[in-house]
Amino acid sequence: MMLLHYLKFFLFHGIGLQALASLVAGGYWISLGLLAVLVIYIAGDALCGDDTTTPEFRHPAILTVQLWMALPLLCLIVFASVWSFSSKDVAGFGALITELTGYDAISARDATPFLHHISGVVLTGLMIGIIGTITGHELTHRTWDPVSMLIGRWLLAFSFDTIFSIEHVYGHHRYVSTTEDPATAPRGRNVYHHVVASTVKGNASAWNIERRRLRRKGHSALSWRNAVIRGHLMSALLVATAFAMGGVGAMVYFVACALWGKALLEIVNYMEHYGMVRHPETPVQPRHSWNTNKRISSWTMFNLTRHSHHHAQGEVPYQDLKPFPDSPMMISGYLTTIVVAMIPPLWHKLMTPKVLEWDEKYASSAERVLASHANATSGIPALMKHANQ
Structure with missing residues (x-):
């Protein structure tokens, strides 16, 4: 039984390999691969219930190496995706697939309609996310481990978001659920506004954090020591690689995948903290984040779902996070909630009662004052009715 608890965290490799196979097969297989991912997450979370187990892992190194394996897997997926849009057989990749399997991957790629390439962008962006x-x-939460930090930043470079390793760890975790946090969406904001606002403010915050760090050490912000600059150069190298694989078209295709991957991060930030308030002098507690324990999301996303514990103790490795079933709960699992968040009327209809319940059940007296002001300025009639109550 204990073996299952290790193996469940390897499921994301299976999903990645399925996406890889779909991209290589080309044509309608790309759209079917995207559909399969959506079904796995949305139907899986709906049918498989919650995972509230808290096993003790005696060999955590296995789970760390498993995380490191994400980088070669993502490199292969993104390479195959850009190759699928290129007119060249880069590195003889298609010929190798044909030789190994007998499937004419190059002909299938060349016959792929543009509509399925759009599915390829969506699928690849999901894999980047x-x-x-x-x-x-x-x-990148493992700031004491240089190997994990390096691999983590390269993984983030695929979504043009290496600044996440700075802003998230040193900014977001400090200011979460306050007005100082770019990633916490105020009540009434729609997700599309949030994607832009959080991206711009998050980059500005990361730059300021890094500038202050370098100033304390007596260095200029405009130098190779600046992790923000180095991180953007990492992403630029990936863009240049895509250009080398297939010219401007392949480069634009990769940029679209990367931006969709970045947007997914901000959508997740939106749904993890939407409408939360916290007095700045109050320590971050499990009640200051939306949580979910849906089984498929938990198993394939390294317990990211146990977000309440993560924000209460950000240094705890994912396998040791607790489910906190009494914490404020999201609408459902992650991909389901992402879809709902992208439909603002549906999002506000479902989340407004949850936000009001949070005010009543979880907020401190000081936070109820902040919540009342947030309700008054939300622009949501059902929330505004509860202002100053």
Whole structure:
């Protein structure tokens, strides 16, 4: 039984390999691969219930190496995706697939309609988010481990978001659920506004954090020591690689995948903290984040779902996070909630009662004052009715 608890965290490799096979097969297989991922997460979370187990892992190194394996997997997926849009058989990749399997991958690629390439962008962006950003998030919290930090930043480079390793760890975790946090969406904001606002303010915050760090050490912000600059150069190298694989078209294709991957991160930030308030002098507690324990999301996203414990104790490795079933709960699992968040009327209809319940059940007296002001300025009639109550 204990073996299952190790193996469940390897499921994301299976999802990644399925996406890889779909991209290589080309044509309608790309869209079917995207559909399969959506079904696995949305239907899986709906049917498989919650995972509230808290096993003790005696060999955590296995789970760390498993995280490191995300980088070669993501590199292969993104390479195959850009190759699928290129007119060249880069590195003889298609010929190798044909030789090994007998499947004419080059002909299938060349016959792929543009509509399925759009599916390829969506599928690749999802993989950048699931395999890249989520794993990078876990690894860059391990600030004491240079190997994990390096691999994590490269994973984040695929979504142009290496600044996440700075802003998230040193900014977001400090200011979460306050007005100082770019990633915490105020009540009434729609997700599309949040993606832009959080991206711009998050980059500015990361630059300021890094500038202050370098100033304390007596260095200029405009130098190779600046992790923000180095991180953007890492992403630029990936863009240049895509250009080398297939010219401007392949480069634009990769940029679209990367930006969609980045947008996914901000959508996740939106749904993890939407409407939360916290007095700045109050320590971060499990009640200051939306949580979920849906089984498929938990197993394939390294317990990112146990977000309440993560924010209460950010240094705890993912396998040791507790489910906190009494914490404020999201609408459902992660991909389901992402879909709902992208439909603002549906999001506000479902989340407004949850936000009001949070005010009543979880907020301190000082936070109820902040919540009342947030309700008054939300622009949501059902929330505004509860202002000053």
